[in-house]
Amino acid sequence: xxxxxxxxxxxxxxxxxxxxxxxxxxxxxxxxxxxxxxxxxxxxxxxxxxxxxxxxxxxxxxxxxxxxxxxxxxxxxxxxxxxxxxxxxxxxxxxxxxxxxxxxxxxxxxxxxxxxxxxxxxxxxxxxxxxxxxxxxxxxxxxxxxxxxxxxxxxxxxxxxxxxxxxxxxxxxxxxxxxxxxxxxxxxxxxxxxxxxxxxxxxxx
Amino acid sequence: xxxxxxxxxxxxxxxxxxxxxxxxxxxxxxxxxxxxxxxxxxxxxxxxxxxxxxxxxxxxxxxxxxxxxxxxxxxxxxxxxxxxxxxxxxxxxxxxxxxxxxxxxxxxxxxxxxxxxxxxxxxxxxxxxxxxxxxxxxxxxxxxxxxxxxxxxxxxxxxxxxxxxxxxxxxxxxxxxxxxxxxxxxxxxxxxxxxxxxxxxxxxx
Numbered sequence: 352x353x354x355x356x357x358x359x360x361x362x363x364x365x366x367x368x369x370x371x372x373x374x375x376x377x378x379x380x381x382x383x384x385x386x387x388x389x390x391x392x393x394x395x396x397x398x399x400x401x402x403x404x405x406x407x408x409x410x411x412x413x414x415x416x417x418x419x420x421x422x423x424x425x426x427x428x429x430x431x432x433x434x435x436x437x438x439x440x441x442x443x444x445x446x447x448x449x450x451x452x453x454x455x456x457x458x459x460x461x462x463x464x465x466x467x468x469x470x471x472x473x474x475x476x477x478x479x480x481x482x483x484x485x486x487x488x489x490x491x492x493x494x495x496x497x498x499x500x501x502x503x504x505x506x507x508x509x510x511x512x513x514x515x516x517x518x519x520x521x522x523x524x525x526x527x528x529x530x531x532x533x534x535x536x537x538x539x540x541x542x543x544x545x546x547x548x549x550x551x552x553x554x555x556x
Numbered sequence: 557x558x559x560x561x562x563x564x565x566x567x568x569x570x571x572x573x574x575x576x577x578x579x580x581x582x583x584x585x586x587x588x589x590x591x592x593x594x595x596x597x598x599x600x601x602x603x604x605x606x607x608x609x610x611x612x613x614x615x616x617x618x619x620x621x622x623x624x625x626x627x628x629x630x631x632x633x634x635x636x637x638x639x640x641x642x643x644x645x646x647x648x649x650x651x652x653x654x655x656x657x658x659x660x661x662x663x664x665x666x667x668x669x670x671x672x673x674x675x676x677x678x679x680x681x682x683x684x685x686x687x688x689x690x691x692x693x694x695x696x697x698x699x700x701x702x703x704x705x706x707x708x709x710x711x712x713x714x715x716x717x718x719x720x721x722x723x724x725x726x727x728x729x730x731x732x733x734x735x736x737x738x739x740x741x742x743x744x745x746x747x748x749x750x751x752x753x754x755x756x757x758x759x760x761x
Binding site: 360399400402414415416417418419420423426435436438439440442445446447449450451454460470471474475478487489490493514 | 575624697
């Protein structure tokens with residue numbers, strides 16, 4: 352299968368990390384999202400929303416939205432609990448990630464480390480940093496008492512939240528304030544077949 | 557069960573609508589989110605993220621994040637498909653809703669119709685309106701060819717997206733530009749046991 356992606360993307364990395372933990376082979380096709388390469392007719396045929404990541408299966412089917420892809424890949428594996436209540440808890444964290452965490456933690460990183468600042472971004476930065484710290488603090492309080500986010504087992508909730516959390520310093524967040532998050536990141540980084548966000552060994556031409 | 561909610565909230569309404577379509581009884585406890593009533597110690601014990609809606613079950617368990625609640629309530633019902641691929645498609649639309657749709661469509665509505673504008677909100681408004689229209693256009697193109705978002709059947713993907721779409725005019729969006737969306741809204745509003753977003757018959761003291 353082919354992952355249409357942008358290597359610095361945490362949303363793409365979630366999928367790359369899970370594919371590796373599952374031992375599933377894939378190739379990565381890279382797009383320069385800053386240069387508009389996800390707005391071409393060819394890309395919009397893969398995802399009308401014009402966003403990476405998109406997972407393209409060998410039979411031609413495509414799936415967008417990183418957390419939906421995690422859900423699909425995790426079915427029947429140890430990364431998705433069998434109990435319905437625990438499944439809902441996993442999705443609770445994954446929705447927290449997309450709504451309260453990623454927009455506040457990934458955007459400052461994208462602006463400061465990749466795309467550059469402009470007036471509108473500057474106007475939003477302080478508010479996003481405040482909300483981003485609140486999201487990290489919520490994770491910290493939970494991880495002070497738990498090894499992983501749900502049921503003391505690594506799940507796609509952890510993978511979804513790890514992606515942008517572990518590189519939050521690139522957006523100006525001081526992770527040293529959050530020792531429980533740092534320990535949790537270490538536990539994930541020690542998983543067999545773990546790969547780093549900038550690992551480019553699967554990138555194809 | 558008790559839904560901790562704020563009646564104008566589309567995120568809360570998703571859950572109220574599904575509970576009604578399923579014929580499940582509940583009560584609504586209202587909070588003034590503008591006045592900070594979701595930031596009290598008592599509310600933070602229900603949801604450390606300080607956001608409505610939160611569904612509190614009769615046994616005391618609580619679940620936050622509207623889309624996770626929809627998932628939990630829909631298990632084993634006609635609103636959640638049994639096929640894994642279709643499930644992933646439902647979650648794709650629900651993640652689109654939380655990331656690309658709700659922040660751009662619900663926020664202008666909240667600012668313009670409920671909370672009021674300030675300098676930071678004014679700076680973001682044009683960008684949010686542009687992205688909100690893009691999200692509506694994506695839905696329009698899909699609904700031109702489909703009765704519902706996934707598998708031609710009403711699912712929690714439709715319920716999630718209906719909530720803020722059908723009141724998008726309150727955020728300054730002209731829904732008359734989107735005839736397929738309007739037809740889809742009509743189909744949903746005709747469902748047996750449908751309730752309006754401002755229905756207050758379940759509100760308790």
